[in-house]
Amino acid sequence: MTFLQFLITGLSLGSVYAIIALGYTMVYGIAKMLNFAHGDIIMVGAYLAYFAMGKYNLPALVAVMISVLVCTLLGVVVERLAYKPLRKVSSLSVLITAIGVSYLLQNGAQLLWSSAPKMFTSIIPPNTIRLFDGQLTITHLSIFTIVVTLAIMIALTLFVNNSKMGKAMRACSEDKDTARLMGINVDTTISVTFAIGSGLAAIAAVLYASAYQSISPTLGSMPGIKAFTAAVFGGIGSMPGAFLGGLLLGVIETLVKGYLTTQLSDAFVFGILIIILLVKPNGLLGHKYSEKV
Amino acid sequence: MSNLKNLITRKFFAAGKLNRTFSYLLVIIGYLLLQSLSNAGALTSHFSSLLVPLTSYIVIAIALNLTVGFSGELSLGHAGFMGVGAFSAVIVSGLLTPYLPSAPLRLIVAMLAGAIVSAIFGALIGIPVLKLEGDYLAIVTLAFNQIIKTVINSIYLGYDNNGIQFSFVNNKISLGPGAVTILKGPIGANGIKRISTFTAGFVLILITLLIVYNLINSRKGRAIMACRDNRIAAESVGINVMHVKLEAFIISAALAGAAGALYGLNYSTLTPAKFDYNLSIMILVYVVLGGLGNIAGTIISTSILYILPEQLRFLQDYRMIIYAVVLIGIMLITNNDWFRYQLARLSRKLKRRRKKAKGGAGND
Amino acid sequence: MTKMVEYPSGAIVPERDIGYRPVLEALHLGIDFGGLTAVDDFNLIVGKTEIAGLIGPNGAGKTTVFNLLTKVYQPTRGTILLDGQDTSKMTTVDANRAGIARTFQNIRLFNNLSVEDNVKVAMSKDFSYTTLGGILRLPRYYRQEEEAHQKALELLRIFDMQDLAETAAGNLPYGAQRRLEIVRALATKPKLLLLDEPAAGMNPVETEELMNNIRKIRDDFKIAVMLIEHDMKLVMGICEGIAVLNYGRIIAKGTPEQIRCNPTVIEAYLGSNREV
Numbered sequence: 066m067t068f069l070q071f072l073i074t075g076l077s078l079g080s081v082y083a084i085i086a087l088g089y090t091m092v093y094g095i096a097k098m099l100n101f102a103h104g105d106i107i108m109v110g111a112y113l114a115y116f117a118m119g120k121y122n123l124p125a126l127v128a129v130m131i132s133v134l135v136c137t138l139l140g141v142v143v144e145r146l147a148y149k150p151l152r153k154v155s156s157l158s159v160l161i162t163a164i165g166v167s168y169l170l171q172n173g174a175q176l177l178w179s180s181a182p183k184m185f186t187s188i189i190p191p192n193t194i195r196l197f198d199g200q201l202t203i204t205h206l207s208i209f210t211i212v213v214t215l216a217i218m219i220a221l222t223l224f225v226n227n228s229k230m231g232k233a234m235r236a237c238s239e240d241k242d243t244a245r246l247m248g249i250n251v252d253t254t255i256s257v258t259f260a261i262g263s264g265l266a267a268i269a270a271v272l273y274a275s276a277y278q279s280i281s282p283t284l285g286s287m288p289g290i291k292a293f294t295a296a297v298f299g300g301i302g303s304m305p306g307a308f309l310g311g312l313l314l315g316v317i318e319t320l321v322k323g324y325l326t327t328q329l330s331d332a333f334v335f336g337i338l339i340i341i342l343l344v345k346p347n348g349l350l351g352h353k354y355s356e357k358v
Numbered sequence: 359m360s361n362l363k364n365l366i367t368r369k370f371f372a373a374g375k376l377n378r379t380f381s382y383l384l385v386i387i388g389y390l391l392l393q394s395l396s397n398a399g400a401l402t403s404h405f406s407s408l409l410v411p412l413t414s415y416i417v418i419a420i421a422l423n424l425t426v427g428f429s430g431e432l433s434l435g436h437a438g439f440m441g442v443g444a445f446s447a448v449i450v451s452g453l454l455t456p457y458l459p460s461a462p463l464r465l466i467v468a469m470l471a472g473a474i475v476s477a478i479f480g481a482l483i484g485i486p487v488l489k490l491e492g493d494y495l496a497i498v499t500l501a502f503n504q505i506i507k508t509v510i511n512s513i514y515l516g517y518d519n520n521g522i523q524f525s526f527v528n529n530k531i532s533l534g535p536g537a538v539t540i541l542k543g544p545i546g547a548n549g550i551k552r553i554s555t556f557t558a559g560f561v562l563i564l565i566t567l568l569i570v571y572n573l574i575n576s577r578k579g580r581a582i583m584a585c586r587d588n589r590i591a592a593e594s595v596g597i598n599v600m601h602v603k604l605e606a607f608i609i610s611a612a613l614a615g616a617a618g619a620l621y622g623l624n625y626s627t628l629t630p631a632k633f634d635y636n637l638s639i640m641i642l643v644y645v646v647l648g649g650l651g652n653i654a655g656t657i658i659s660t661s662i663l664y665i666l667p668e669q670l671r672f673l674q675d676y677r678m679i680i681y682a683v684v685l686i687g688i689m690l691i692t693n694n695d696w697f698r699y700q701l702a703r704l705s706r707k708l709k710r711r712r713k714k715a716k717g718g719a720g721n722d
Numbered sequence: 723m724t725k726m727v728e729y730p731s732g733a734i735v736p737e738r739d740i741g742y743r744p745v746l747e748a749l750h751l752g753i754d755f756g757g758l759t760a761v762d763d764f765n766l767i768v769g770k771t772e773i774a775g776l777i778g779p780n781g782a783g784k785t786t787v788f789n790l791l792t793k794v795y796q797p798t799r800g801t802i803l804l805d806g807q808d809t810s811k812m813t814t815v816d817a818n819r820a821g822i823a824r825t826f827q828n829i830r831l832f833n834n835l836s837v838e839d840n841v842k843v844a845m846s847k848d849f850s851y852t853t854l855g856g857i858l859r860l861p862r863y864y865r866q867e868e869e870a871h872q873k874a875l876e877l878l879r880i881f882d883m884q885d886l887a888e889t890a891a892g893n894l895p896y897g898a899q900r901r902l903e904i905v906r907a908l909a910t911k912p913k914l915l916l917l918d919e920p921a922a923g924m925n926p927v928e929t930e931e932l933m934n935n936i937r938k939i940r941d942d943f944k945i946a947v948m949l950i951e952h953d954m955k956l957v958m959g960i961c962e963g964i965a966v967l968n969y970g971r972i973i974a975k976g977t978p979e980q981i982r983c984n985p986t987v988i989e990a991y992l993g994s995n996r997e998v
Contacts, residue, residue, distance in 0.1 A: 339486070339487075
């Protein structure tokens with residue numbers, strides 16, 4: 066029964082990772098860049114929801130919508146101002162720029178909202194469902210998180226596979242120049258991808274903050290790295306991979322914490338990542354690209 | 359970073375003689391200047407306290423440039439090697455204190471130990487990981503960095519009159535008379551004997567310069583850069599790419615370890631959390647801004663980017679924001695087409711002028 | 723015109739190479755990519771100092787054959803004997819050390835290294851000092867570096883490129899880049915030199931010069947050369963034996979005269995239902 070308990074907790078944590086990882090992987094797939102500032106968008110999203118709910122007493126749903134909207138906008142603005150001018154140069158320059166953006170958001174948040182952690186009230190009342198005579202407790206938040214993630218995954222898959230913009234995204238991630246020749250507006254497509262990724266980050270932010278009930282300017286860095294790991298785990302650039310990677314990472318982390326050690330859980334998670342990459346160098350569901358000689 | 363090599367455009371001269379002379383001069387003059395200022399009491403105590411860390415950052419930045427710039431592998435985990443070196447040195451120095459009272463000698467032994475242990479870790483990680491390419495290598499080095507930090511976080515080590523005691527994860531150490539605790543899990547080490555000196559750092563930089571410049575100007579160095587420029591062509595002319603990349607990675611790890619040893623023995627307390635990926639990224643920023651494959655550039659950028667924010671502490675909370683904006687600004691400006699065009703035009707002009715001067719002298 | 727002699731097996735080699743072990747014996751070589759057979763039943767003998775040509779329409783599998791011979795690809799079937807040594811299971815690196823070197827259709831130079839360093843990189847057989855010896859600059863370092871410098875210049879002189887030694891390879895004009903690739907391959911002291919479209923992008927004068935240089939390389943280094951080329955003037959002009967590849971299979975082998983009048987070859991190049 067404890068195993069089931071850990072599994073559900075893990076799936077719920079993994080769901081949050083999966084949402085962030087989806088954003089990571091979409092941005093990577095299309096812009097071929099490691100968006101180091103992605104984690105900090107999460108942080109901004111959490112603060113926005115916090116202020117909307119705590120300060121202006123808006124209902125949770127409105128708060129989430131505001132958070133998503135502003136983060137989407139932030140993502141697009143960052144892409145346009147900082148990343149777009151660097152699209153043709155080396156990805157290392159973009160990486161450094163993303164690090165700069167990350168520093169900027171983190172320290173900006175510190176300046177505006179102070180580095181002291183703030184109490185975040187969960188958007189879902191802390192009720193639980195008890196099963197098997199109370200041996201298994203599931204919080205409403207866990208269920209909500211898992212359901213939301215599933216919905217996002219389904220919606221996103223439908224969008225990418227069926228909509229015109231989705232097709233444009235796939236075309237751009239294959240070959241931007243050819244896509245442009247086929248009449249696809251590459252700039253718009255990339256902006257939309259950043260918008261979706263950042264919007265997802267805001268949703269993940271609210272769920273994550275609801276689970277931990279505390280937010281600080283460095284909140285985003287750890288889930289950011291974990292989600293990045295999850296995306297690589299599943300095969301970076303692959304959406305089902307990110308989803309699977311996120312869930313697996315959450316479950317593994319929770320199981321290690323529950324059964325083995327809390328202190329070394331990160332070492333285990335990252336150790337398993339390394340082993341997976343050695344066995345499958347392109348991640349669980351990633352494609353292999355070989356250079357033509 | 360599959361197109362890492364695009365950034366290293368025509369920089370082969372950066373490893374050339376001019377760059378080498380410039381680096382040595384820079385380091386020697388910098389040392390003499392700062393040392394005499396320090397002797398004259400012209401440096402604030404805050405500034406003086408930055409000197410040893412600066413030297414160790416310069417060393418690790420050069421080491422990282424060997425990996426990223428010359429070998430073309432993006433590592434996001436060099437702080438891990440620095441941490442390994444630092445804590446190895448702290449342990450070695452701590453255990454040797456009763457037997458080796460001479461501080462300079464102990465520092466040398468500790469730095470060697472830091473370099474060797476770090477090199478071993480470099481080999482352990484490099485052998486499986488260097489098969490991966492580009493961004494996968496980046497994430498694995500980052501993961502390794504986190505693992506190292508977490509593992510050091512769980513080590514408890516001390517000794518008393520009865521010998522050494524060690525425990526992992528749970529602190530089971532109970533020391534009797536003559537107790538000295540060296541590592542205390544997440545708290546790290548405290549009560550470290552501070553034996554690092556600015557002069558030691560200066561010597562370590564010189565050794566690093568010697569190793570890296572001599573390496574890249576030897577056959578192995580050419581092979582390292584060849585593998586970076588074109589892996590398939592390198593194999594076609596009989597270069598064992600894995601082997602060459604591994605050697606570069608191990609040397610880089612060893613230098614990072616030595617830098618860590620110098621760093622660790624400069625403080626009386628040291629926590630494992632210091633060596634997380636934020637430090638790795640900070641050093642990567644030094645390297646990229648200094649120029650990939652450009653060692654003199656690395657020395658300059660590290661000095662400026664480390665000292666300047668430290669001296670701007672009066673700006674308080676705005677300091678890091680300014681740093682971030684400057685970072686983004688530099689990246690945007692230096693990669694701007696118009697700016698690059700102007701720069702290229704300027705350098706062409708200078709070249710032509712130099713040629714003219716030469717030609718004129720020849721005609722006389 | 724070289725006199726070609728037929729082996730009992732049907733393979734032909736120049737008369738002067740009779741009595742020497744052929745530099746290359748490819749036997750039933752084949753490779754599948756997934757379900758697709760890219761090259762099949764590839765049999766070829768190249769004489770010790772032969773200049774051989776591999777021709778065929780686009781997509782016939784010529785470069786794939788080169789990739790098989792240099793072990794960039796692992797053959798699905800068959801055997802490669804390089805001067806009698808079985809290289810079928812070797813890595814690219816070991817195959818090169820065994821004596822096969824190549825150039826690439828899409829030029830692959832070490833763009834950020836100087837021309838001279840590009841050549842020196844390939845000269846690992848001439849060096850014996852270790853990494854540590856290089857860092858410590860032991861006497862052997864200075865001696866071997868000086869020898870390598872002289873030898874690199876000597877090799878560059880084949881194409882009159884010695885004055886470009888200091889230039890970054892990536893800054894060379896296209897033709898010079900192709901020539902540098904040949905020099906680099908030669909620096910590995912091969913027994914068999916594979917040239918993948920060496921005349922691509924060259925004008926007739928440059929091509930003429932290249933032909934002379936290929937002959938000169940064969941004569942001076944006493945090695946065999948095998949080349950892929952679309953320029954028929956070059957192929958017919960210098961190749962002694964020619965193999966024609968179509969859809970991954972050899973459809974004809976012979977001297978230039980034989981190939982020129984071979985109806986199968988003409989059909990492969992021009993199509994069967996040609997309407998005038």
